[in-house]
Amino acid sequence: xxxxxxxxxxxxxxxxxxxxxxxxxxxxxxxxxxxxxxxxxxxxxxxxxxxxxxxxxxxxxxxxxxxxxxxxxxxxxxxxxxxxxxxxxxxxxxxxxxxxxxxxxxxxxxxxxxxxxxxxxxxxxxxxxxxxxxxxxxxxxxxxxxxxxxxxxxxxxxxxxxxxxxxxxxxxxxxxx
Numbered sequence: 001x002x003x004x005x006x007x008x009x010x011x012x013x014x015x016x017x018x019x020x021x022x023x024x025x026x027x028x029x030x031x032x033x034x035x036x037x038x039x040x041x042x043x044x045x046x047x048x049x050x051x052x053x054x055x056x057x058x059x060x061x062x063x064x065x066x067x068x069x070x071x072x073x074x075x076x077x078x079x080x081x082x083x084x085x086x087x088x089x090x091x092x093x094x095x096x097x098x099x100x101x102x103x104x105x106x107x108x109x110x111x112x113x114x115x116x117x118x119x120x121x122x123x124x125x126x127x128x129x130x131x132x133x134x135x136x137x138x139x140x141x142x143x144x145x146x147x148x149x150x151x152x153x154x155x156x157x158x159x160x161x162x163x164x165x166x167x168x169x170x171x172x173x174x175x176x177x
Contacts, residue, residue, distance in 0.1 A: 039069070041084075041087035042054050042074060042087060042091040042092060043091070044071070044072060050091045050092040054088065055092075057071060058071070059072075060072075061080040062080045062081070062085075065079065065080060067079070067080070072084050074088060082129070082140055085133065086141035086143075089125060093122045100123055103118070103123060104123055104126045105141075107126070108130060108138040108142060
């Protein structure tokens with residue numbers, strides 16, 4: 001089965017209910033590199049989407065604490081806790097566009113703690129996890145979402161690097177003529 005990633009990679013299916021993967025390398029709380037596969041936090045089975053199966057594996061991991069990405073330890077600290085649930089919830093809520101994510105953030109921050117607009121399954125999951133883990137979950141969820149100011153700082157430097165790289169390529173091509 002080919003996985004929808006930036007790199008081509010193959011993963012074999014086993015008959016075990018829990019997928020088995022080669023040893024992953026956790027680069028940061030936001031990524032997992034597994035022999036060329038870049039995964040989204042929450043995607044326990046590496047199928048490119050956050051769904052019921054991913055939440056089920058994370059719930060089992062929370063109750064049994066075996067650790068590992070495939071069991072819900074998305075930040076690589078060896079424990080499946082509210083930090084990991086905030087990461088899977090952020091990923092789940094960004095799949096359908098930014099609208100749900102913004103509503104979740106307004107609800108968790110207390111800006112709009114009404115039930116208006118909280119009826120979709122992803123937002124109900126956020127509400128359930130907040131009720132289970134409390135304020136620590138809300139803080140971890142909000143911290144996992146990049147601020148627009150951060151993006152504004154990163155974008156110009158990234159654009160500058162890309163322009164320099166492009167200029168070097170053009171200069172090298174001219175020298176070869």
